[in-house]
Amino acid sequence: MNIESYLNAESALIEAAMAAFMPEAAEPLGGHVEAMRYSLFAGGKRIRPILCLAAARAVSGELEAVDALMPVACALEYIHTYSLIHDDLPAMDNDDLRRGKPTNHVRFGEAAAILAGDGLLTDAFALLTNRQYLRLPQAAILAIVGQIATAAGSFGMVGGQALDIANERKDVSFDLLRTIHQYKTGALIRCAVLCGAIGAGASDAQLAAMDGYGRQIGLGFQIVDDLLDSTATREKLGKSAGSDAKHGKATYPALFGIEKTRNLAQEAIDAAIQSLALLDNKADPLRAIARYIFDRSR
Amino acid sequence: MNIESYLNAESALIEAAMAAFMPEAAEPLGGHVEAMRYSLFAGGKRIRPILCLAAARAVSGELEAVDALMPVACALEYIHTYSLIHDDLPAMDNDDLRRGKPTNHVRFGEAAAILAGDGLLTDAFALLTNRQYLRLPQAAILAIVGQIATAAGSFGMVGGQALDIANERKDVSFDLLRTIHQYKTGALIRCAVLCGAIGAGASDAQLAAMDGYGRQIGLGFQIVDDLLDSTATREKLGKSAGSDAKHGKATYPALFGIEKTRNLAQEAIDAAIQSLALLDNKADPLRAIARYIFDRSR
Numbered sequence: 001m002n003i004e005s006y007l008n009a010e011s012a013l014i015e016a017a018m019a020a021f022m023p024e025a026a027e028p029l030g031g032h033v034e035a036m037r038y039s040l041f042a043g044g045k046r047i048r049p050i051l052c053l054a055a056a057r058a059v060s061g062e063l064e065a066v067d068a069l070m071p072v073a074c075a076l077e078y079i080h081t082y083s084l085i086h087d088d089l090p091a092m093d094n095d096d097l098r099r100g101k102p103t104n105h106v107r108f109g110e111a112a113a114i115l116a117g118d119g120l121l122t123d124a125f126a127l128l129t130n131r132q133y134l135r136l137p138q139a140a141i142l143a144i145v146g147q148i149a150t151a152a153g154s155f156g157m158v159g160g161q162a163l164d165i166a167n168e169r170k171d172v173s174f175d176l177l178r179t180i181h182q183y184k185t186g187a188l189i190r191c192a193v194l195c196g197a198i199g200a201g202a203s204d205a206q207l208a209a210m211d212g213y214g215r216q217i218g219l220g221f222q223i224v225d226d227l228l229d230s231t232a233t234r235e236k237l238g239k240s241a242g243s244d245a246k247h248g249k250a251t252y253p254a255l256f257g258i259e260k261t262r263n264l265a266q267e268a269i270d271a272a273i274q275s276l277a278l279l280d281n282k283a284d285p286l287r288a289i290a291r292y293i294f295d296r297s298r
Numbered sequence: 299m300n301i302e303s304y305l306n307a308e309s310a311l312i313e314a315a316m317a318a319f320m321p322e323a324a325e326p327l328g329g330h331v332e333a334m335r336y337s338l339f340a341g342g343k344r345i346r347p348i349l350c351l352a353a354a355r356a357v358s359g360e361l362e363a364v365d366a367l368m369p370v371a372c373a374l375e376y377i378h379t380y381s382l383i384h385d386d387l388p389a390m391d392n393d394d395l396r397r398g399k400p401t402n403h404v405r406f407g408e409a410a411a412i413l414a415g416d417g418l419l420t421d422a423f424a425l426l427t428n429r430q431y432l433r434l435p436q437a438a439i440l441a442i443v444g445q446i447a448t449a450a451g452s453f454g455m456v457g458g459q460a461l462d463i464a465n466e467r468k469d470v471s472f473d474l475l476r477t478i479h480q481y482k483t484g485a486l487i488r489c490a491v492l493c494g495a496i497g498a499g500a501s502d503a504q505l506a507a508m509d510g511y512g513r514q515i516g517l518g519f520q521i522v523d524d525l526l527d528s529t530a531t532r533e534k535l536g537k538s539a540g541s542d543a544k545h546g547k548a549t550y551p552a553l554f555g556i557e558k559t560r561n562l563a564q565e566a567i568d569a570a571i572q573s574l575a576l577l578d579n580k581a582d583p584l585r586a587i588a589r590y591i592f593d594r595s596r
Contacts, residue, residue: 028477032452032460086416091408110389114412115460118384121416122451125423129444138436142427145443149423154330158417162330165409179326 003288010053011046017070018077021127035108035116036123039081042099047221048080048192049073051214051289055196058276058283059206068135069199072144075124076192079152082120083188085113087161093247124148136199144195151191160184164249172250180250185225186218193217193286205278212275213286220268221293226251227261228296269294301586308351309344315368316375319425333406333414334421337379340397345519346378346490347371349587353494353508356574356581363498366433370442370497373422374490377450380418381486383411385459391545422446434497442493449489458482462547470548478548483523484516491515491584503576510573511584518566519591524549525559526594567592 018040025033052073056066088095088103089110096106105113127133128145136144150156160183167176193214197207229244230253244251252261272290276283316338323331350371354364386393386401387408394404403411425431426443434442448454458481465474491512495505527542528551542549550559570588574581 028461028474029452029457031464032457035460036452086412089409089412091412111387111463112460114384114387114389115456115463117416118419119452119456119460121419122447122454122456125443125447126451129440129447131444138440142436142440145423146427146429149420149427153420153424154327154334154417156420158413158420159327159330162333162410162413162417163326165413166329176326 001284001288003292006285006288007045007050007292010050014046014049014053014070014073014077015041018074021071021074021133022123032112032115032119035104035112036119038107039085039098039104039116040078040120042101044077044081044099046077047289047293048076048188051189051217051286052076052192052196052199054285054289055193055210056200057196058210058279058286059197059202060200061282062200064135065200069196071127071130071133072136072148072195072199073192075127075148076188076195078120078124078127079148079157080188082117082124083152083157083161085117085120089113092161092165093243095243121152140199140201143198147191147195147198151187156183156187156191157185160187167250169248174255177250177252177255181219181222185222186215189218189221190214209275209278213272213290216268216272216275217290217293220265220272220290223252223261223265223268224293224296226253227258227265230254231258265294299582299586301590304583304586305343305348305590308348312344312347312351312368312371312375313339316372319369319372319431320421330410330413330417333402333410334379334417336405337383337396337402337414338376338418340399342375342379342397344375345587345591346374346487349487349512349515349584350374350490350494350497352583352587353491354498355494356508356577356584357495357500357504358498359580360498362433367494367497369425369428369431370434370446370493371490373425373446374486374493376418376422376425377446377455378486380415380422381450381455381459383415383418387411390459390463391541393541419450438497438499441496445489445492445496449485454481454485454489455483458485465548467546472553475548475550475553479517479520483520484513487516487519488512507573507576511570511588514566514570514573515588515591518563518570518588521550521559521563521566522591522594524551525556525563528552529556563592 022037022040053066053069056069084098085104087093088098089105095103097103104116108116125145128141134141152158160180163180164184193210197210202210226244229242230251252264256264269290273287276286320335320338322328322335351364351367354367382396383402385391386396387403393401395401402414406414423443426439432439450456458478461478462482491508495508500508524542527540528549550562554562567588571585574584
């Protein structure tokens with residue numbers, strides 16, 4: 001399979017769905033919705049929703065199952081986008097560029113940016129439970145809401161960001177670095193994979209395989225992100241490069257050097273693919289995505 | 299009934315439940331959880347969870363139904379608390395005092411306060427769907443998650459705050475003022491009442507009665523809040539008084555004067571009680587809460 005065209009086609013489907021789920025709004029709320037849409041349609045890689053849909057396809061292969069998961073996939077992207085808006089705030093990483101554009105608070109002001117983030121986070125849960133789009137069994141959608149809230153909350157993404165901020169400019173052990181990554185990035189990526197599998201009616205064995213894949217790919221993704229931050233340019237990233245070093249953040253390259261870090265990324269990706277051993281060729285997109293994530297680092 | 303002792307007893311139950319749902323956490327996340335608990339246990343009136351439980355009692359009268367709603371009641375308080383933390387931020391209302399204590403960002407710093415708010419909001423949805431506490435039918439809990447996310451989101455509380463901020467120091471019509479209040483305060487209060495009713499298995503007629511009560515009490519609550527902000531002292535409020543005028547915000551007293559505003563509050567409270575006509579004496583706590591809200595303004 002051609003992974004580039006697969007990812008482009010999936011991105012286009014997801015963006016069309018998000019545009020339908022969050023159309024421009026009339027006054028009085030037009031300005032607030034514009035601020036949310038500004039970041040939502042700023043052209044991310046859509047890796048979380050793509051993983052969610054690919055996991056559903058790997059389990060069921062039926063188009064309807066994948067289709068029914070579109071609100072879940074988009075809700076994951078709302079939540080990822082909110083986290084970027086809040087992470088970029090002056091009180092947090094104070095970044096002015098994201099995906100090649102001014103960050104949300106630079107464009108709309110700090111108060112509007114905080115509220116755009118709050119809105120995306122809350123609206124994600126409204127989208128997940130919107131009767132108009134609800135085609136999954138009630139038990140599945142409840143399990144999915146629980147997975148997402150847990151992965152995004154205080155013992156997931158938010159907790160990871162809190163830990164990351166609290167440990168800036170401190171001596172961070174490898175154990176703590178791994179914990180920060182697991183919470184901050186790993187939890188939501190693993191969750192995206194699990195939600196796709198749950199929505200498609202995965203068996204316990206399939207869920208266990210997806211869990212292993214999700215954990216390893218989340219780890220690999222973060223290691224590659226650290227690598228890119230330390231080696232790529234601002235132009236290539238579309239955001240400030242060297243941001244981790246600027247904030248005195250612990251990273252894999254800082255702890256292990258570039259070569260060892262690249263090996264660790266490769267190991268995580270190999271382990272992710274290994275986790276899928278019991279799944280047939282319907283899981284090939286998941287395998288290709290794993291390889292693609294590693295190839296970003298070169 | 300003695301409304302003061304009723305409210306105190308309900309508050310104590312709700313605080314005990316929240317303490318169980320969100321215990322102190324061990325490192326590494328102890329600091330983040332401490333920041334959330336600081337605001338959650340700062341002694342609010344707990345009016346949203348109390349309304350939720352009172353609505354359940356008005357419909358079912360059975361203790362188990364009320365008990366099963368405790369996670370829902372507490373999730374509403376998590377969300378209310380997050381909204382206060384974010385509203386107090388320097389980029390928003392920039393308040394340094396809340397419930398007689400330093401605001402969250404004064405105590406923990408701005409980054410930690412943003413994350414404490416994000417955590418409370420997200421953890422509310424984790425609590426709503428936590429299997430350990432889930433004793434409501436799946437259909438009811440899904441409807442409740444949808445109601446809460448909608449009432450708290452961009453076309454509810456967050457949208458109201460965005461509108462409020464966008465219209466500071468502007469000439470605001472009465473129509474726009476009413477819209478801001480409905481979104482910013484009214485939506486979550488109405489939602490608290492509806493969630494209690496839904497969880498207790500209300501009939502359509504009962505739901506319609508609760509809807510009317512919830513709308514009117516939300517309106518009355520906000521009018522009284524405006525009154526208190528313009529007439530009470532910092533000591534009585536436990537937060538900055540005159541904050542609306544300081545921020546050039548439209549309020550009922552600014553538009554109508556104190557006397558007319560008091561009459562409008564009385565009308566809303568009367569209409570709230572009138573909405574409950576078809577409900578028997580199990581709805582007396584709801585009636586007493588309505589009167590209590592009005593009495594706060596004297």
